[in-house]
Amino acid sequence: MSVSVRSFAKINIGLRIGPVRPDGFHELRTLYQTIGLHDVLRVTIARGSGIEIRSNAPAVPQDESNTCYRVAERVLHATRRRAKVTITIEKKLPVQGGLGGASSNAVATLLALERALRRQLPPEDRMRIAAEVGSDLPLFLLGGLVLGSGRGEEVYPLEDMPGIPCVVATPAIGVSTPQAFARWDRLAETGSGRRGKLTAPAISSTINGFSHSVLAWLSGSSTGVPSRNVGDRAEALLLDLVRAGIENDFERVVFPEYPELRKVKRALERAGARYGSLSGSGSTVYGLFASSAEAKRAAVRLTEGGIRAQVTTTLPRRQYWRRMFV
Numbered sequence: 403m404s405v406s407v408r409s410f411a412k413i414n415i416g417l418r419i420g421p422v423r424p425d426g427f428h429e430l431r432t433l434y435q436t437i438g439l440h441d442v443l444r445v446t447i448a449r450g451s452g453i454e455i456r457s458n459a460p461a462v463p464q465d466e467s468n469t470c471y472r473v474a475e476r477v478l479h480a481t482r483r484r485a486k487v488t489i490t491i492e493k494k495l496p497v498q499g500g501l502g503g504a505s506s507n508a509v510a511t512l513l514a515l516e517r518a519l520r521r522q523l524p525p526e527d528r529m530r531i532a533a534e535v536g537s538d539l540p541l542f543l544l545g546g547l548v549l550g551s552g553r554g555e556e557v558y559p560l561e562d563m564p565g566i567p568c569v570v571a572t573p574a575i576g577v578s579t580p581q582a583f584a585r586w587d588r589l590a591e592t593g594s595g596r597r598g599k600l601t602a603p604a605i606s607s608t609i610n611g612f613s614h615s616v617l618a619w620l621s622g623s624s625t626g627v628p629s630r631n632v633g634d635r636a637e638a639l640l641l642d643l644v645r646a647g648i649e650n651d652f653e654r655v656v657f658p659e660y661p662e663l664r665k666v667k668r669a670l671e672r673a674g675a676r677y678g679s680l681s682g683s684g685s686t687v688y689g690l691f692a693s694s695a696e697a698k699r700a701a702v703r704l705t706e707g708g709i710r711a712q713v714t715t716t717l718p719r720r721q722y723w724r725r726m727f728v
């Protein structure tokens with residue numbers, strides 16, 4: 403029995419890093435948005451036992467450290483089933499790229515394995531397993547536009563925006579997320595930035611202000627105007643997004659470390675992106691565009707400049723689920 407699924411990527415639209423919590427994780431607020439770029443996973447079950455991971459990409463770990471392995475183990479345990487599970491990952495998304503590839507692969511494994519076993523776990527078991535394996539997994543149990551809080555694992559589905567043209571630039575740099583958080587901590591201890599000194603009260607107030615910014619964005623001038631065509635709506639949404647001041651804190655520590663990533667963001671903006679940002683801790687930098695024609699032109703310009711860039715669109719929740727099973 404074999405089940406194949408598309409394992410879609412996400413981008414972060416804004417990310418605020420808060421204080422370190424007693425468990426060592428950072429409190430954060432972010433918007434996750436699923437996009438059309440994806441890996442393809444095949445989960446096969448047979449008689450026997452053991453979990454085997456195969457991939458076309460040498461960078462994908464094939465042992466029990468793989469997020470897919472860890473999820474498969476938990477699903478077998480929760481369903482009290484015994485089987486030999488083979489997970490084949492056709493990798494197209496960058497590894498350590500800030501697009502949530504490993505997290506998405508893990509959730510794809512959960513959904514495909516459930517189908518192969520003909521058993522569906524209750525939503526609370528799915529969420530628990532996802533959150534145990536990593537902070538960025540639960541968002542993929544929702545898809546579309548998702549508000550993330552806690553350490554990123556507390557997720558809330560938001561009303562979707564229409565599919566927005568998106569250019570995803572993937573420079574050949576791997577950024578370690580724990581190291582990026584550590585650099586943020588050093589900045590918070592010593593540093594002052596554009597937005598003033600990063601004192602504990604300042605950090606708490608920016609993190610609390612995030613939901614206000616999100617509200618300001620999503621209740622901005624772009625909403626409630628049904629007569630607008632899709633292009634105008636995208637344009638207004640992106641203008642409101644910039645106005646709401648929704649930004650990614652990781653840029654403050656990752657850009658100084660990898661100045662070429664700041665250049666990629668600038669190149670996207672020069673090529674017409676209405677909104678450009680690092681995704682997660684990077685190294686992916688994306689741009690959102692008012693039309694797919696502009697996005698295509700921008701991707702060509704970046705590629706000509708030696709930067710790997712792909713055109714896609716943001717993926718609303720309904721499409722995310724409709725396109726998941728191959």
Ligand code: C5P
Binds near residue numbers: 426429536553554583
């Ligand atoms: O949960 P996940 O496995 O994605 O986290 C990877 C690492 O990133 C954690 O071990 C931690 O060092 C860091 N992290 C953090 N605060 C978060 C999420 C992740 O410090 N909210």
